[in-house]
Amino acid sequence: MLGGSATHFALAASFFTEVRMVGPVGEDFGEAELDVLREREIDTTDIERVAGGKTFFWRGHYDYDLNVAHTDETQLNVFAEFDPKLSERSRSSETLFLANIQPELQRRVRAECDGAGFAALDSMNLWIENAREELVAAIGEVDCLVINDAEIRMLTEQPNLARAARAVRELGPSVVVAKQGEYGAALFTGDEFFAIPGYPLEDVLDPTGAGDSFAGGLIGYLDSQGVSSAAEADGPTLRRAMAYGSVMASFNVEDFGTERVRRLSAAEINERLAAFKRITHFEEQPIEVRA
Amino acid sequence: MLGGSATHFALAASFFTEVRMVGPVGEDFGEAELDVLREREIDTTDIERVAGGKTFFWRGHYDYDLNVAHTDETQLNVFAEFDPKLSERSRSSETLFLANIQPELQRRVRAECDGAGFAALDSMNLWIENAREELVAAIGEVDCLVINDAEIRMLTEQPNLARAARAVRELGPSVVVAKQGEYGAALFTGDEFFAIPGYPLEDVLDPTGAGDSFAGGLIGYLDSQGVSSAAEADGPTLRRAMAYGSVMASFNVEDFGTERVRRLSAAEINERLAAFKRITHFEEQPIEVRA
Numbered sequence: 001m002l003g004g005s006a007t008h009f010a011l012a013a014s015f016f017t018e019v020r021m022v023g024p025v026g027e028d029f030g031e032a033e034l035d036v037l038r039e040r041e042i043d044t045t046d047i048e049r050v051a052g053g054k055t056f057f058w059r060g061h062y063d064y065d066l067n068v069a070h071t072d073e074t075q076l077n078v079f080a081e082f083d084p085k086l087s088e089r090s091r092s093s094e095t096l097f098l099a100n101i102q103p104e105l106q107r108r109v110r111a112e113c114d115g116a117g118f119a120a121l122d123s124m125n126l127w128i129e130n131a132r133e134e135l136v137a138a139i140g141e142v143d144c145l146v147i148n149d150a151e152i153r154m155l156t157e158q159p160n161l162a163r164a165a166r167a168v169r170e171l172g173p174s175v176v177v178a179k180q181g182e183y184g185a186a187l188f189t190g191d192e193f194f195a196i197p198g199y200p201l202e203d204v205l206d207p208t209g210a211g212d213s214f215a216g217g218l219i220g221y222l223d224s225q226g227v228s229s230a231a232e233a234d235g236p237t238l239r240r241a242m243a244y245g246s247v248m249a250s251f252n253v254e255d256f257g258t259e260r261v262r263r264l265s266a267a268e269i270n271e272r273l274a275a276f277k278r279i280t281h282f283e284e285q286p287i288e289v290r291a
Numbered sequence: 292m293l294g295g296s297a298t299h300f301a302l303a304a305s306f307f308t309e310v311r312m313v314g315p316v317g318e319d320f321g322e323a324e325l326d327v328l329r330e331r332e333i334d335t336t337d338i339e340r341v342a343g344g345k346t347f348f349w350r351g352h353y354d355y356d357l358n359v360a361h362t363d364e365t366q367l368n369v370f371a372e373f374d375p376k377l378s379e380r381s382r383s384s385e386t387l388f389l390a391n392i393q394p395e396l397q398r399r400v401r402a403e404c405d406g407a408g409f410a411a412l413d414s415m416n417l418w419i420e421n422a423r424e425e426l427v428a429a430i431g432e433v434d435c436l437v438i439n440d441a442e443i444r445m446l447t448e449q450p451n452l453a454r455a456a457r458a459v460r461e462l463g464p465s466v467v468v469a470k471q472g473e474y475g476a477a478l479f480t481g482d483e484f485f486a487i488p489g490y491p492l493e494d495v496l497d498p499t500g501a502g503d504s505f506a507g508g509l510i511g512y513l514d515s516q517g518v519s520s521a522a523e524a525d526g527p528t529l530r531r532a533m534a535y536g537s538v539m540a541s542f543n544v545e546d547f548g549t550e551r552v553r554r555l556s557a558a559e560i561n562e563r564l565a566a567f568k569r570i571t572h573f574e575e576q577p578i579e580v581r582a
Contacts, residue, residue: 064444196488200484202453202457236573240575281572282534282568282571286561289307
């Protein structure tokens, strides 16, 4: 079914800001698929349909633990030969998200969008294992890394997450976001730490794409607030961005593929944000500690 | 070194309320060990020293992932033959915590403390595997289960935590607390859900006992607030109890054994509580969602 990092990201981000999507698809990616994006007013000008090509394909499964996706098959297909050429509009974007793909491709898009004041990047174990040097270079060219916590540890060879996040910041990004599946997500900057839990759902139908929907809510919200450089991303705005990311991820898992996010209403998004506030809020009340 | 569920629990709880500790020790448990408890004004009347006996002993190790303790050796020793006989003072306690041990022993202590209006229980995989029926009966006799999230799933054979917590509540306890290691902890009652992250420490020396220190902060705080039944444990109080539990767990891991918790000051506890408030807080700010 329709999926992919960029698709999940773009749909989630489209609730907050204008989105332009860049990437190759094959002949199997038809009008029905494009319509899902167009319905959300996503600019598809830079989606390049490769004659005779096949769209990127991923198949995996989940066992008992829905936090761990087991990859059964990855076909790069049209991505293997992709040579990104961005339209003028895309090149002039102020905010850039490099969804999970070969780091070499991420770097080429980053180079074309060199005016983007705030760039973020996602990646995965596959590239840490097979293209570490290129990935480290790509990370050095962005302001924000959004990645699974297990992969932050793997990348930095540092089991302690706080230390691992610091090691990532030493590579370049001033903002590091650790995605933690059902446990939520954590934010590390030079000045602050923030954590938000996952939403407690009794029916998780499909966790695929939740991390990309999270990134879409996060980066889409930041863009909507006019954050056009890491320096402009203040604490309260970053925290709200984490909350909107969590909102979008929580909807993503309620149905298969893109089904749930596509049909979201503004009211649902606002209600879920209020629910996140409720489930994380406590009031301090001074007591006398017996020490 | 000095440890054990009851010891970690009692030390943490002693910062909030009067604590009476019940259990057997061997001849190897000397005045030095008792002094650690007495320094915190813990009532040790019901610590029974068994002539010729050896104290309960646990040895384990941690690999890359500090969330998972690997047990190398468990010796029940004096617990194998323990026949709890509680003093009048202990029997009249309003709040009872049954630290992790054979469920049959937990039930006998529960029966002696039948006046306790709020009873909580911890357990572990060992008893789920070897004494499931007895454990389910013990759980049915308490108001609150405080247990690792992996063990809630194992106990209920339900991979989804929200469903697993509901299944536990159907066994009896109206309050279910899932301990999640470095990811924090989650609270499930009939009416509400609350989650709090772990504290982001760069130096975690020893996670042993963190769960017991968490329970000590949680239950100790509830007792200090005069919560003497599950019905009296309202949302704001339970949330603050979760926060104090998290505070005590976060200190526990900063040093080996009981070293850090023993020497805590009131100021340190209050400062860490404020830090937990900071790292979980975000302000909503209405935006126009594009839907």
